[in-house]
Amino acid sequence: MNDPRWCRWHKGIGPDTALVGVIETGSGPGGMLYACSRCRKRHGLTPLVDHPADSDGSPSDYPRVRT
Template sequence: MAQTTDPTHASTEPTSFGWCHWHKGPSGTAVLIQVVEQGSGPGAALYACAPCREQRNLTPYADQP
């Protein structure tokens, strides 16, 4: 039997894994928290998973003023 995908139902499963810079491990819920700009050389982007954001009261970059 062929499986079909219903585009009207969004998946709640994470589609990719990232890295949490706070607990220093892989995460399926990591989002951008801070952008570190440097005068010379590449900058850095720091990501945090959902548990670390909650424990440390971190605000996602997109939600910061």
Template sequence: MAEPTQAQSAADSPTAYGWCAWHDNFARGVRLIGVHEQSSGSGGGVFACRTCREVYDLVPLADQP
């Protein structure tokens, strides 16, 4: 079952499955975008899926200078 995709490069795509903090749901291919520093509650890393990274122009932490 092929999904309609917009020119995806298969090269750089770790297929991690996790929570996308941008569209508030689980997704495949999430990348760590940043770390929330919270004194209480669920602090930690925030992840975004590929679609949200493209829509919101997010750069994964590992890809930042």
């Protein structure tokens, strides 16, 4: 069961978010990035649990979302 979380891609709360990546910030634990199902489909995001074994954990469309 997924809790409503902040969707990084549409910048709002999504009801069906999934963790799609973890960003290393260099200090602290880094960022946990969640995306709702609509944004996952739209941006081709893969849930972190489905990333390939050699993934560094960043979202599949990163760094396009980098600001």
